[in-house]
Amino acid sequence: MKIKYSNPSLNQKFQQVKIHSNGLMNRGMLFENELNLSNEYYRIHQKAIIYKKPTPVQIVKVDYPKRSMARIVEAYYQTPSTTDYNGIYRGKYIDYEAKETDNLSFSFKHIFPHQIEHLVNVDKMGGIAFVIIYYRKLEKIYLIDIKPFYQLYLDNLKDDSKKSIKATEIESLGGVSVSRGYTPLIDYLKAVDSYYF
């Protein structure tokens, strides 16, 4: 049986953003969308091949209103096994999680422990692994390598009062500031160049 796929278009991209910003997923969707467009720019200019992974969905029930069409009528969001983004840059494997916060400090509870573990493992294998955080209120974006991030995370497990990271802390840990632009919107690979190469 042949399945008719829907064609993703730019229109739909924005539609997805609308759906998600509906309070449904995390509130990082607009930032995510900017990252997606930046990655599209990188791909077109053959600078890197990096994609956001689809959100995993557990499909329970599918209807066939037509022979060639499958309509999912019951499904649930699943916890992602890994991080949001991965791909290849300058011959190396690259893997990261993108987060945004409306607070002055990014809370560790917004990142899954198994996602941190995944990034630690990627780093051990010789890949580039980091977290990119957008502090909306400060209008600042930082890229922080998984090693100092993980260290801070472990410290946090010991000390209950330490449950989040401020932008200034990221700076003192060697995190790199990412500036906004137009082509691409978020040129985070410049920060990757300065930190990893």
Place this chain on the structure above:
Amino acid sequence: MKIKYSNPSLNQKFQQVKIHSNGLMNRGMLFENELNLSNEYYRIHQKAIIYKKPTPVQIVKVDYPKRSMARIVEAYYQTPSTTDYNGIYRGKYIDYEAKETDNLSFSFKHIFPHQIEHLVNVDKMGGIAFVIIYYRKLEKIYLIDIKPFYQLYLDNLKDDSKKSIKATEIESLGGVSVSRGYTPLIDYLKAVDSYYF
């Protein structure tokens, strides 16, 4: 609003296989499941970090039967942007598409042109890129690098009579045979070692 995620379990993995083998997606699901378990084995033994990407789904309508629960009630399968699998192995980026066929020859129509293009681009950037094909009738699995695969694909566009690849052709193009085992079920990284390292 907090979303309650469903917990993926081994049980569910098999359930997914059942759903898919329902004629819904391609018929490669059992082979895919064997690859998934092999990748799990590789991860546990810290040999490689390779995951299957979730099937992309366009979500149209979501209900909230409870405050903390999101139930997707209308969604459609989307064409995947890239390939099924990617990750890191021996410090390198690895990317591949897995296919299986019940015929003696694997038809090119079962692989999307943009997936071939993606693999060609990964190869150009210095990554490991290949197609792994299971010929069910022959009980044979082959790994073929994207370069000879792409060449054959281009030849096929010129010559209408040439629309598929036989196992013997893969062998003559330098494709590597992958043997079945128990730990892991499909030790395709052995074939990767012999071809790429």
